[in-house]
Each structure stands twice: as structure tokens, then as C-alpha cells.
Amino acid sequence: MTLDKLSKGESAIITAIHANRELKNRFNSFGLVKGARISVEERSLGKKTIRVRINKTRIALRSAEAEKIEVKA
Amino acid sequence: MNDVAKHQSGRKIIKVALVGQPNVGKSALINSIGNARLKVGNFSGVTVKKEVVRFVRGDYEFKITDLPGSYSLTDYTIEERVTKKYLDEDEYDLILNVVDSTNIERNLYLTTELLALNKKIVIALNMTDEAVNEGVHINEQQLSKILGARCVKTSALKKTGIDELIDAIIETYNSKLPDLHLQFSEPFEEEIANIVDFLQAKKFQCKISLKALAIKLLREDRQAYQRFHEEPIWIELLPIINKAYQHLYLHYGTKDLEDIFNDEKNAVAKGAVAETVVFEKDNRLSLTDKIDALLMHQVVGLPIFLFMMWGLFQLTFDIGSIPMDWIDAFFVALIDGTKNFLGHTELASVIADGAIAGVGAVVLFLPNIIILFFGIALLETTGYMSRVAFLLDGFFHKFGLHGKSFIPLVTGFGCSVPAYMASRTLKNDRDRLLTLFIIGFMSCGARLPIYVLFVGAFFAEHHAGNILFLIYISGALLGILAAKILKMTVFKGKDEPFVMEMPKYRLPSFKLIWHTVSGQALMYLKKAGTFILMASVLVWFASNYPKQPELEQAYQIKIEQAADDAQAKALSNELALSKLENSYLGMIGHASEPFFAPLGYDWRMAVALETGLAAKEVVVATLGVLYGLGDDITEQHTGLIEKIRENISLPAGISFIVFVMIYLPCLAASMVFMREAGGWKYLGYLFIFTTVTAWLLSFAAFHITRMLV
Numbered sequence: 001m002t003l004d005k006l007s008k009g010e011s012a013i014i015t016a017i018h019a020n021r022e023l024k025n026r027f028n029s030f031g032l033v034k035g036a037r038i039s040v041e042e043r044s045l046g047k048k049t050i051r052v053r054i055n056k057t058r059i060a061l062r063s064a065e066a067e068k069i070e071v072k073a
Numbered sequence: 074m075n076d077v078a079k080h081q082s083g084r085k086i087i088k089v090a091l092v093g094q095p096n097v098g099k100s101a102l103i104n105s106i107g108n109a110r111l112k113v114g115n116f117s118g119v120t121v122k123k124e125v126v127r128f129v130r131g132d133y134e135f136k137i138t139d140l141p142g143s144y145s146l147t148d149y150t151i152e153e154r155v156t157k158k159y160l161d162e163d164e165y166d167l168i169l170n171v172v173d174s175t176n177i178e179r180n181l182y183l184t185t186e187l188l189a190l191n192k193k194i195v196i197a198l199n200m201t202d203e204a205v206n207e208g209v210h211i212n213e214q215q216l217s218k219i220l221g222a223r224c225v226k227t228s229a230l231k232k233t234g235i236d237e238l239i240d241a242i243i244e245t246y247n248s249k250l251p252d253l254h255l256q257f258s259e260p261f262e263e264e265i266a267n268i269v270d271f272l273q274a275k276k277f278q279c280k281i282s283l284k285a286l287a288i289k290l291l292r293e294d295r296q297a298y299q300r301f302h303e304e305p306i307w308i309e310l311l312p313i314i315n316k317a318y319q320h321l322y323l324h325y326g327t328k329d330l331e332d333i334f335n336d337e338k339n340a341v342a343k344g345a346v347a348e349t350v351v352f353e354k355d356n357r358l359s360l361t362d363k364i365d366a367l368l369m370h371q372v373v374g375l376p377i378f379l380f381m382m383w384g385l386f387q388l389t390f391d392i393g394s395i396p397m398d399w400i401d402a403f404f405v406a407l408i409d410g411t412k413n414f415l416g417h418t419e420l421a422s423v424i425a426d427g428a429i430a431g432v433g434a435v436v437l438f439l440p441n442i443i444i445l446f447f448g449i450a451l452l453e454t455t456g457y458m459s460r461v462a463f464l465l466d467g468f469f470h471k472f473g474l475h476g477k478s479f480i481p482l483v484t485g486f487g488c489s490v491p492a493y494m495a496s497r498t499l500k501n502d503r504d505r506l507l508t509l510f511i512i513g514f515m516s517c518g519a520r521l522p523i524y525v526l527f528v529g530a531f532f533a534e535h536h537a538g539n540i541l542f543l544i545y546i547s548g549a550l551l552g553i554l555a556a557k558i559l560k561m562t563v564f565k566g567k568d569e570p571f572v573m574e575m576p577k578y579r580l581p582s583f584k585l586i587w588h589t590v591s592g593q594a595l596m597y598l599k600k601a602g603t604f605i606l607m608a609s610v611l612v613w614f615a616s617n618y619p620k621q622p623e624l625e626q627a628y629q630i631k632i633e634q635a636a637d638d639a640q641a642k643a644l645s646n647e648l649a650l651s652k653l654e655n656s657y658l659g660m661i662g663h664a665s666e667p668f669f670a671p672l673g674y675d676w677r678m679a680v681a682l683e684t685g686l687a688a689k690e691v692v693v694a695t696l697g698v699l700y701g702l703g704d705d706i707t708e709q710h711t712g713l714i715e716k717i718r719e720n721i722s723l724p725a726g727i728s729f730i731v732f733v734m735i736y737l738p739c740l741a742a743s744m745v746f747m748r749e750a751g752g753w754k755y756l757g758y759l760f761i762f763t764t765v766t767a768w769l770l771s772f773a774a775f776h777i778t779r780m781l782v
């Protein structure tokens with residue numbers, strides 16, 4: 001399953017990140033790494049943009065980016 | 074201590090590089106240490122270029138370079154490149170790493186990278202006040218030991234720990250570079266040890282510690298390899314490194330060294346936190362979450378934002394108009410007083426009709442400016458800014474803009490100059506150029522006076538706020554539409570990822586707001602007293618010269634022969650007007666009249682727009698001088714708003730507003746635009762693009778309004 005499939009309020013563990021080097025580094029530095037728990041806090045209308053939380057960091061990203069993050073419940 | 078840099082006064086100079094993740098309070102900390110006035114705001118990417126702050130403490134002079142925040146030492150965006158480049162290439166004595174105590178694990182990720190540089194380093198555990206409130210307890214002594222660098226708890230807000238931090242910097246500066254303390258996982262450390270052992274056996278000499286060097290080699294650091302290529306031991310070293318790689322690949326199950334190193338950095342950060350930080354209470358719904366549940370709600374979030382914007386413009390008018398009346402009355406009295414005092418002379422005219430009228434017209438709008446900047450300051454300092462970027466991203470995306478563009482665009486409502494700078498946070502050059510091109514559509518603070526003037530002249534008071542709101546919104550929508558067109562034609566390309574941190578909400582301190590707003594207000598006044606003053610006098614001269622003695626004589630005779638007072642007055646008005654029309658300014662205005670005539674402007678409005686290319690405030694100053702001069706001198710002076718209403722028709726007024734909304738920003742902004750966009754040719758494009766758009770839309774506005782009224 002990928003992150004964009006989670007609905008509001010759900011959380012999951014990251015199992016893999018399939019992004020290019022740059023984006024992956026950015027994710028990593030936000031604490032988005034394999035094994036981290038991530039939860040979806042809000043989705044915008046039309047599900048274009050989602051707000052997630054990882055540890056103490058709140059991050060906004062698009063569904064297109066969320067698709068690159070694989071998670072398991 | 075052989076060749077330390079010394080000041081003439083014998084003080085030692087300590088050069089500090091200020092590094093940390095975005096929004097951790099780097100700039101705020103320097104403001105409280107060094108009494109500086111760096112820009113502070115509650116979102117990532119406030120500081121976009123390096124800035125040096127100097128101050129003296131005891132025997133030492135500090136030169137602290139505030140750098141843009143970076144999540145890690147990459148070159149993801151321009152501002153992060155600034156930081157990386159500075160750390161790699163510039164000279165500095167030590168790194169001051171600022172860390173957000175409430176989010177320490179993620180912050181230590183960067184700290185790990187900094188430690189690996191093997192430079193002298195001091196760590197400020199900032200936001201201690203918040204950490205205490207949130208029940209985060211850090212054992213800083215323990216942490217110092219683990220990281221091998223002095224850690225000091227600070228709060229830029231409460232000004233605590235500042236002296237301790239200074240002491241730690243001085244101590245670290247005076248002690249020698251400690252060994253690298255960084256402890257990675259066992260397999261990684263083993264490989265490092267192998268390399269270090271070999272280098273030691275070879276008695277290899279190096280500026281940084283051998284461990285740091287070994288880490289660089291394992292990370293495939295280009296510079297390290299280039300250096301080694303010329304060393305004889307390279308031949309022997311190569312197989313050792315190769316073997317190390319094989320071991321690491323096997324152990325981590327990947328051949329991506331960066332992944333491996335990122336994992337290691339995370340493990341180090343996690344380990345350090347586990348040993349030194351106690352989280353007292355956790356996972357209760359924080360205040361930020363509660364506020365976000367409302368403000369970022371998928372349905373009501375956007376309407377709330379629009380409502381707040383609308384409220385701001387209502388305030389701009391309702392509250393702003395109260396002191397405006399006083400200021401207006403004051404300047405009218407001042408002009409009359411000056412003329413009464415100095416009599417009917419050239420000097421009286423240049424002071425009263427030139428300097429005072431021009432400057433007064435600009436100062437008149439100070440209250441509106443203050444309210445607008447207050448609104449922007451709230452947006453910047455509370456943390457709401459990034460939320461709105463989130464809310465608008467979907468909409469922006471449809472028009473080819475990046476959600477992050479919202480930040481420079483909002484900054485543009487204050488002033489275009491920092492807005493152009495702020496677009497550096499956009500990663501992709503195409504996104505950045507696109508944003509640069511449409512920032513001008515966000516009406517800057519200097520255009521507000523023009524709107525207030527014209528809206529005040531043509532609309533009833535209770536509508537004024539709404540009209541103002543409408544002007545700003547339609548400007549913004551036009552900009553977004555322009556973005557779509559540009560994206561489809563010039564800046565084609567694929568979309569960049571949108572990943573953005575949402576900071577926690579912070580109640581801005583009174584002082585922070587005061588600093589921001591008063592700074593802007595002072596700058597506005599200063600500009601009025603210098604640049605605008607000069608421009609006004611210039612406009613006065615250009616509108617009073619060349620002198621026309623024949624014309625004056627001819628009229629003088631006519632006036633003396635006039636049948637009654639009314640006719641005499643009409644004649645002297647006619648004289649004043651034709652003098653104006655034959656002045657230098659009149660000539661310029663008439664020359665450009667054909668271009669502006671289809672838009673419904675008389676030559677005076679045309680001139681005002683032209684002088685507005687220097688600065689938008691000059692538009693009202695010019696109008697103030699030009700419409701003031703046409704008046705009979707003995708007559709009671711009326712306010713500027715009255716004069717606009719008497720002299721300009723509604724369709725022409727609206728068309729004027731539209732033109733002002735779109736055409737080229739001021740000279741200073743244009744120069745910054747050129748620098749940020751990367752060349753004259755872009756300024757040329759911008760000029761053509763904005764002028765053509767402004768002309769066409771003003772033309773439409775003029776004719777549509779004329780049909781309607």
C-alpha cells in the first residue's frame with residue numbers, strides 16, 4: 001500500500017521510499033525513513049494535497065509524492 | 074595562537090557560521106545576542122541570503138554569519154546551496170549549530186552531518202521555553218559528551234542562556250579541535266577503523282582528523298578523492314576502501330551509499346535522543362492540532378482565509394480613514410500656512426506646492442500601510458502562512474504554480490523586493506521564474522495609497538473596504554491566470570514535488586510585531602522624506618518651467634479688463650492650466666497622451682503613471698502636485714481626494730486603478746527582479762508583458778465602465 005491510500009486519521013509504518021535521490025534525501029531529513037510511523041492528519045478537497053505527521057514534524061505533500069512512499073499498517 | 078585575526082583595537086575576531094534547520098530560531102537568537110534586527114518569521118525559509126552581524130563582547134569581536142536554514146547539507150534549493158557553499162568554501166572559526174529542542178531528533182540529523190565536517194562546533198539547544206512547556210527534558214551535559222561538542226540550552230524568546238552560549242563559543246574557540254566523537258553503527262565503525270589504522274600506519278598527515286577523512290572516503294566525497302589521487306598511498310588504500318564498500322553493501326542490502334549514510338545519521342540521532350532526552354507527556358492533542366482542525370479543514374479552511382483577508386481590507390479603510398482625515402487636514406493647513414507666511418513667491422510655491430504637497434500625499438497613507446503590514450506580519454509570525462500554502466496548493470497546481478509560491482506572492486503584498494528574494498525557496502528554476510513574473514500582480518504596499526485615493530474618491534465609504542478587497546483579489550487572480558498562460562507557452566515542463574513543513578502555531582510577541590511593523594513604517598516615512606521629497610520638487614520644477622512671460626502678460630491684461638470677479642477668476646484658472654500644459658512635464662504628458670488617451674487618461678494621469686516607474690508612491694505625490702497647481706491660489710485648499718473626484722471621471726479612474734494593478738513595479742524592484750531572474754532580457758520581457766497586459770485590460774475596463782454608467 002502507498003501513503004496516499006491512507007485516509008484521514010490512519011497511521012502506518014514506512015516500508016520503502018521510491019523517489020529519486022533528491023526527494024529521498026529531503027524525505028529522510030524530515031524523518032521520513034524506513035521504519036518510521038507516519039499518520040495522515042488532513043486531506044484537502046479532491047485529495048490533491050495531504051498533511052502528514054511524523055514524530056513531531058508536520059509535513060504537507062501532494063498525493064503524487066505520497067504515492068512514492070510505501071507503507072504497511 | 075600564531076596567526077589569529079585581530080582587530081585594530083587588539084580584540085580577537087571570532088567568525089561564526091550560524092547553521093541549523095529552518096525555523097529553529099537562528100535569526101531570532103542572533104537578534105537577542107547581538108541586538109540585530111534580522112527578519113524573523115514562523116515558517117521555513119525566512120532567511121534566504123547570508124547576512125553578517127557584528128558585535129563586541131569583552132575581548133572578542135564576533136562576526137556571525139546568519140545562513141539560510143537547511144534540513145540537510147544538500148543543494149536542494151538556492152538558499153540551501155548558499156549554506157552548503159559557505160560551509161565548504163568560506164573561512165570561519167566555528168559553527169554555531171542551532172537546534173529546536175522540541176524536535177531534537179530530526180534536528181540532530183543535520184548536526185550529525187555538521188559533526189562529520191570535523192570543525193569546531195557549539196550547539197545551541199534553542200526553544201528551551203517551549204521544550205519545558207511540552208515536557209521535553211534534555212540532559213545537555215550528557216549530550217555534549219556524546220556529540221563531543223558543547224551544548225547550551227537557550228531561548229531566543231526569553232533571552233535565557235545567552236551568556237552561557239557566548240562563553241561556550243569563546244572557550245571552544247580557544248581550545249583545540251577535539252577528536253571526532255561521532256559513533257556510527259558497529260559495521261560502519263569497523264570499516265572506518267580499518268581505514269584509520271592504515272592511514273596511521275602510513276603516518277598520513279591531514280588537517281582534519283583521520284576518522285573524519287575516513288568518513289569522507291566512505292561517503293564518496295568528491296573532494297577527498299581528488300586530493301588522494303595524487304598521493305602515493307592511493308594504490309594501497311584503494312583495495313581497502315573497495316573491501317569496505319563490499320562489506321557495507323552486504324550488511325545493508327543496498328548499494329546506495331547515500332541511503333546507508335542517511336540510515337546511519339538517523340541511527341546516531343535516535344541513539345543520542347534515547348540516551349539524553351526524557352519526554353514527560355506525549356501525544357496529547359496539542360493546541361496546534363486543535364487550531365489546525367479548524368483552519369486547515371478541507372471545507373471551511375479556505376473560506377476562513379478569505380474572510381480574514383476581507384476583514385483586513387475593511388480595517389484598512391475603516392480604521393485607516395480616521396487618522397487619515399487628521400493628516401490630510403494637517404497638510405492642507407501646512408500648505409496654506411506656508412503660503413501665507415512666505416507670500417506669493419516662487420519659494421513659497423516650491424515648498425508648499427512641491428515638497429509639502431508631494432510628501433503630504435504620501436504620508437497621508439501611512440495609517441493604511443501600517444494596517445496592511447500588521448496583517449502581513451501576523452501571517453508571517455503565527456505560522457498560518459504555510460497552512461495557506463497547503464490550502465491553496467491544489468488550486469495553484471491547476472494553474473501551474475507551486476504551492477510554495479504562495480510565500481513570495483504574499484510577501485509581494487508588502488513589497489516586491491523581498492518577494493523576489495523569497496522566491497529563492499523554490500527549487501526549480503522554471504517555477505521560480507514563473508513566480509518572479511507574477512509577483513508584480515500582487516499589489517505592493519506602495520500601490521495601496523493609489524487605490525485608497527481613487528476608491529475614496531469614487532465610492533461610498535461603506536463600500537470602500539469591499540472594493541479594496543476586490544482590487545487585491547482580482548489582482549491576485551489575474552496573476553494566477555497569467556501564470557497559467559505563461560506555463561502553457563513559455564515555462565513548459567513537469568511539476569516539482571511539493572513537500573513543506575508546517576511549523577507549530579506561535580503567538581507572536583508584541584515586540585516581534587512591533588519591530589516588523591515599525592520598521593516598515595519608518596522605512597515608508599524615510600522614503601517620503603528623502604526620495605519622494607526630491608521627486609516632488611523635481612515634479613514641481615518640471616511643471617513650473619520653462620516660464621512663459623508672454624502668455625502671462627497676455628492673460629494679465631485680459632484679467633485686468635475682465636468685466637467681473639467671476640470672469641477674472643475663470644481667466645486666472647485658464648492661465649494656470651495653460652502654464653502647466655506648456656511646462657516640461659506638460660510636454661512629456663502630451664507626448665505620451667496618444668498612448669494613454671484610449672484608456673481615458675488626461676496628460677496629468679499619464680505623467681503620474683510615468684513617474685510611478687521610479688516608485689509607486691510618486692504617483693500620488695505627482696497627482697498631489699499636478700492637481701494642486703491648477704487651483705486658484707487664493708482659494709481655500711481642498712483635500713487631494715476631493716480634487717481627484719473633481720478632475721477625473723469614474724471610468725478613467727477605474728481604468729487607472731487597473732493599469733496601476735498590473736504595470737511594471739518600481740525601479741528598485743525591477744533591479745532586484747533582473748538580478749534574481751538572471752539578466753536584462755528578462756526585465757525586457759517583464760516590461761513588455763506587464764505593459765501590454767495593463768494597457769489591454771485598462772482599455773477594457775474604461776469602455777465597460779463607460780457603457781455601464
Ligand SMILES: Nc1nc2c(ncn2[C@@H]2O[C@H](COP(=O)(O)OP(=O)(O)OP(=O)(O)O)[C@@H](O)[C@H]2O)c(=O)[nH]1
Binds near residue numbers: 098229
Ligand atoms: N518560544 C520560542 N520561540 C522562538 C524561539 N526562538 C525563535 N522562536 C520563534 O521561532 C520562529 C522562527 O524563528 P527564526 O529566527 O525566523 O528562525 P530561523 O532559524 O532564522 O529560520 P530560517 O531563516 O527560515 O531558517 C519565530 O516565530 C520565532 O519567534 C525561542 O527560543 N522560543
Ligand SMILES: [Mg+2]
Binds near residue numbers: 099112113142
Ligand atoms: Mg532566519
